[in-house]
Amino acid sequence: MDGVRSWAGFVADNVDGVLERSLEHLTLVAGVMVAATLFSVVLGIVLMDRPVARQAALGAAGVLLTIPSLALFAVFIPLVGIGNRPAQIALFLYAILPILRNTVTGLGSVDEAVVESARGMGMGPLQQLLRVRVPLAWPVVMAGVRVSTQLVTGIAAIAVLVGGGGLGAYIQRGLTSLGNPFSIERVWTGTVFIILLALVLDLVLGLIGRRTTSPGIR
Amino acid sequence: MSDHQPMITLDGVEKRYSEDAPPAVERLSLDVHRGEILVLVGPSGCGKSTTLRLINRMIEPTSGRIVFDGEDVTHIDANDLRRRIGYVIQRIGLFPHQTIAENVGTVPRLLGWDRGRISERTDELLDLVGLDPSLYRDRYPKELSGGQAQRVGVARALAADPPVMLMDEPFGAVDPITRDRLQNEFLRLQEEVRKTIVFVTHDIDEAIKMGDRIAILRERSVVAQLDTPSRILAYPVDDFVDDFIGSGSTLKGLHFERVRDLELSNDYPFVRSSESRGDTRRLLADSDARFALVLDERGRPERWVDDEDLSRGDPSETVAGLGPKVIAMVEGNATLHDALEAMITSSAGQAVVVGRDGAYTGVVQIEQLTEVIRRMRAEAKAHYDRLRGRA
Numbered sequence: 138m139d140g141v142r143s144w145a146g147f148v149a150d151n152v153d154g155v156l157e158r159s160l161e162h163l164t165l166v167a168g169v170m171v172a173a174t175l176f177s178v179v180l181g182i183v184l185m186d187r188p189v190a191r192q193a194a195l196g197a198a199g200v201l202l203t204i205p206s207l208a209l210f211a212v213f214i215p216l217v218g219i220g221n222r223p224a225q226i227a228l229f230l231y232a233i234l235p236i237l238r239n240t241v242t243g244l245g246s247v248d249e250a251v252v253e254s255a256r257g258m259g260m261g262p263l264q265q266l267l268r269v270r271v272p273l274a275w276p277v278v279m280a281g282v283r284v285s286t287q288l289v290t291g292i293a294a295i296a297v298l299v300g301g302g303g304l305g306a307y308i309q310r311g312l313t314s315l316g317n318p319f320s321i322e323r324v325w326t327g328t329v330f331i332i333l334l335a336l337v338l339d340l341v342l343g344l345i346g347r348r349t350t351s352p353g354i355r
Numbered sequence: 356m357s358d359h360q361p362m363i364t365l366d367g368v369e370k371r372y373s374e375d376a377p378p379a380v381e382r383l384s385l386d387v388h389r390g391e392i393l394v395l396v397g398p399s400g401c402g403k404s405t406t407l408r409l410i411n412r413m414i415e416p417t418s419g420r421i422v423f424d425g426e427d428v429t430h431i432d433a434n435d436l437r438r439r440i441g442y443v444i445q446r447i448g449l450f451p452h453q454t455i456a457e458n459v460g461t462v463p464r465l466l467g468w469d470r471g472r473i474s475e476r477t478d479e480l481l482d483l484v485g486l487d488p489s490l491y492r493d494r495y496p497k498e499l500s501g502g503q504a505q506r507v508g509v510a511r512a513l514a515a516d517p518p519v520m521l522m523d524e525p526f527g528a529v530d531p532i533t534r535d536r537l538q539n540e541f542l543r544l545q546e547e548v549r550k551t552i553v554f555v556t557h558d559i560d561e562a563i564k565m566g567d568r569i570a571i572l573r574e575r576s577v578v579a580q581l582d583t584p585s586r587i588l589a590y591p592v593d594d595f596v597d598d599f600i601g602s603g604s605t606l607k608g609l610h611f612e613r614v615r616d617l618e619l620s621n622d623y624p625f626v627r628s629s630e631s632r633g634d635t636r637r638l639l640a641d642s643d644a645r646f647a648l649v650l651d652e653r654g655r656p657e658r659w660v661d662d663e664d665l666s667r668g669d670p671s672e673t674v675a676g677l678g679p680k681v682i683a684m685v686e687g688n689a690t691l692h693d694a695l696e697a698m699i700t701s702s703a704g705q706a707v708v709v710g711r712d713g714a715y716t717g718v719v720q721i722e723q724l725t726e727v728i729r730r731m732r733a734e735a736k737a738h739y740d741r742l743r744g745r746a
Contacts, residue, residue, distance in 0.1 A: 254448030
């Protein structure tokens, strides 16, 4: 209990800093997710009717996920310098696979009879896509976005190692000053608020997903 | 646009998927008349669905011409063409993310109608297919039964009032009872809307029921016989057609003839229930019949009496109350199939025909049915002989 009390005290004394770091973290994750979602959905649509390219893209995105995060972060330092930029690029690459895979799966699992009737009523390819395929695949796409967001929120803790901001800073300072006062509290602050942020983001995305999905397919 | 001009003409339409393989549809020429239901029927894989999909160019023909209402549409924009043709498929393909009203309004929206007109039209169509708009307008497809979904599918195809509907096994995926009801509803609907319909099925009984004309197709969509159902049943042109329509074609043919077109035999013995048993017995003895028909005081058939019934009791008593009741009666608009059924059910082996007021008008006897069957066959044969003579 003492540990919890002293942690709560640390957070209370550093409210401004915690909020600032949380906001940094959120900004980093949100920016990456918006970009990765747009990119992956468009890529998924482009790959829809191209089975070979689709397999290649999914394979490549899968390989990216297996690269240790610190290594991937470091790869971009020589290219774009230190700071948020290498972190954003690496997180963006990690975020692709779940969204891309779900977009491809979602678009592919639209009932062929539905597409056939859309075509039979005189909808062009773009209308079929925007009015039928994408709305029907949307819940699956959103599920991918949620998975990606969780992943990216967690990995973003490492951004601090390449000069970025975010809640990872608490974990890093805590770990490098173990034994000193408040080191454990710092680690816990970073961890707890990353988890809280991830939960809040998931909740928000869940709501957005619900609001943007037709009641007919909920 | 004259009434004699066919609504759709397929002119030597062919579909090949590769140079070497035999064509899926081989040089098919076919006219679909205005306001008729033309059924394409044939065994699986004969190309009937492919043929249907060639009409709205869901499949592009390799060669040949498609003429729609006098206009060559072989090369016009396929989406424009499809918006002018209603399309119903077996799996319906309602949009699950849209309400029933949005589903029905699909083509009007594509055609750029304004909202008010679309919503008016949607309600009108839901009414037409027997779904209360106030109840169903805002529902989603997942809340519908199979039969209801199929009705919405038909309403959606009719939305922009296209002159032509293409229906690919539209009632294939529902249970037999629902199918029968949907078929009847659809025929009633067709009386009202008078569309030109091309209807694909593999079920010859459905073809006979739905079709004004039937095209029986063999492999590569080659037309084996194209004619009215009654003529095909009376005169299958070859063994393929004969096999395909299967046994019982004569019986099925009786569906197309009506009792009112028969000359009813009115020499069949009948009496009022106030008649005496002795007089009735004499009347019966003078005829060839085994039973006499007893009518009530308003002239409605009541009972059958035979000699044995009449021999009981005093000959001066009335015939009232004697013999078995008349159960099976048919009206003039009944088919001969109904009449045959009545005949089999009846204790006297006759189908009693009554007017709309229930009064006796005559009987149908088995000889009359055999005569009709003979005549139908002779007429169909003469028709085909004439065609051959001309060819």
